[in-house]
Amino acid sequence: MRTQPGTRNPRIALVGLLITVLAAIALPTVSSAAAPDVVKLVVHYQRPAADYAGWNLWLWKNSSNNTLDKSIDSKGVQFNGEDSFGKVLTLDIPDMSGFDDIGIIVRLNDWAQKDGDADRFISVFDANGKAEVWLRKGDLEIHYSLPTGAIKENPAIAQAKIYDSLEFSKKYTYKGNDLGNTYSKSKTAFRVWAPTASEVSLVTYAAAESNASTGVVTAMKSDINGTWKASLNGDKNGLIYTYRVKVDGVLREAVDPYVRATTVNGLRGVVVDLSKTDPKGWSSKKPAFSGKPSDAVVYELHVRDLSIDASSGIKAANAGKYLAFTETKTSSSGTSTAVASIKELGVTHVELLPVFDFASVDEKNPSFNWGYDPQNYNVPEGSYSSDPTKPTVRITELKTAIQALHDQGLRVNMDVVYNHVFDVNSFSQNQIVPGYFFR
The missing domain is CATH 2.60.40.10 (Immunoglobulins)
Known part of the structure; x- marks a missing residue:
């Protein structure tokens, strides 16, 4: 877009200011090198009032694949020394091969408080695998040498003002x-x-x-x-x-x-x-319902929990999967189970706990999680499908489950949590427009 002499393109003005603001925000980037096999970590932490009681570090081996991240200690890591700067942690972290860097959060006790909202990452290592950093209360920056200047103002404040402006909108x-x-x-x-x-x-x-x-x-x-x-x-x-x-x-x-x-x-x-993902008998028609909230009987359930136990009567191949909903006449010792039991209760609506793609479960090796840690809001969770390596299988099988419930006269609701994500820094929206969606 061309501008008249002496005028300023508003896009350039806004983006120019954002460049200044974003420069101080540490976000994960396209990785250039992996971490050494053994990291010799030294963390210096300073609180001007020397109020260190209860403060500790949450450390994890960080991977570009969030499901592979591994915490260093589930109870947190305590400082084990001190110097003229403040508290010190000296720790060797083995088996770093395959990980990108070290994630770090300074926290009070068991998550009572955090010093800085964003996850930070230690990614600079010398030839011997040593990483030495200095952290200060209220300072978002990870310093790789002793800091001497004043703490910079939180750039997120200035950034939010830009994003909230009428001009930007x-x-x-x-x-x-x-x-x-x-x-x-x-x-x-x-x-x-x-x-x-x-x-x-x-x-x-x-x-x-x-x-x-x-x-x-x-x-x-x-x-x-x-x-x-x-x-x-x-x-x-x-x-x-x-x-x-x-x-x-x-x-x-x-x-x-x-x-x-x-x-x-x-x-x-x-x-x-998507037209090829429709299962046999697929229909967009919903079961009859009066529309009055007082007439609704809602049964909330976890997809995996419905059928993972052998007592559910569901076939082993479908246990914990979307396809378990297609088995509508199951029982155990003469008692109806799964969908058959729900229908007998007089339920009108089945509400599925999160079925969008969440990050905490490795889809190749499924385990339990509630699912309140979205990775992709509009993609079905793959651990509930029979083959998570095939992108359309999860879509077809979730549709199949919904159709099976509809065929039993049961409407289906989804539990969605658009105010939750697995990790703010690595979440797609924040990678594409840093700082806009989470402010």
Whole structure:
């Protein structure tokens, strides 16, 4: 967009100010090197009032795959020394091969309080694997040498003022309904909202676990209201992709926040022809209901808990899965179980605890979790499917479960938590527009 001499482009003005603000915010980036096998960690921590009682560190081995993160100690790590700066922790952390860096949170007792809201990451190691850092109360920065200057003002405050401004809202509010990928057999269009980015690329991969360096990069074009777009000709059903977004010179890669299918564990998006995910007998018609809240009898349940125990009467292959809902005549010792039992109770609505993709469970090795830690809001959780490595299986099987409940006269509600995420820093929206959605 051209401007008259002596005038200033409002996009440049806003983004220029955001560059200053974002420079002080540590967010995970595209990793350039893995951590050494053994990290020799030294952490110095200073509280000016010397009120150290109860303060400790939460440390974890951090991976780009959140499901593989591993805490150093489930009870937290206590400082084991002190110097003229303050408290000191000296700790060797073995078996770091395969992890990217060390995550660190300064906390009071068992999460009574945190010194700094954001997760921080120690990523600088010398040739001997040593990482020495200095932290100060109220200072968001990780210092790799003794800090001597004043603590910088929290940049999130200035950043929030920009995002909350009328000017930003007017210029960058996008009201279209085509964010994400829009599929057709002849072409797939991509659109993402990234108003503070200087560069956005679509990256496509041959396989779910292809190395990042093998991605095919297609530059996206800046479009209206802070969105960026690109399109690929041909039938792209099954195409694996991510976005690479540059903000303040830092390149980050993220899954599409609006995607409806992903690879295993939700790390990359997948283009799918949703019409091919409909199970046999699929109908959008809902069971009859008066619409009066006083007539509703709601049964809330956890997908895995419904059928994981052998006493549920569900076949072993379907235990803990969406397909357990298709077995509607189960019993144990003459007593109805699972869906059959729910129907006998006179229930009108079944409310499913989170069935969107959440990060705390490794989909290849399912275990229990409540699911209140979303990774991809619009993608079904893969650990409940019979094959999480196939992107459309989870969609078809969740639809199959819903249809089975509808066939029994039971309506279905979803428990959604748009105010929760697994990790703010690595969440796709925060990678693409740092600081906007979580402020």
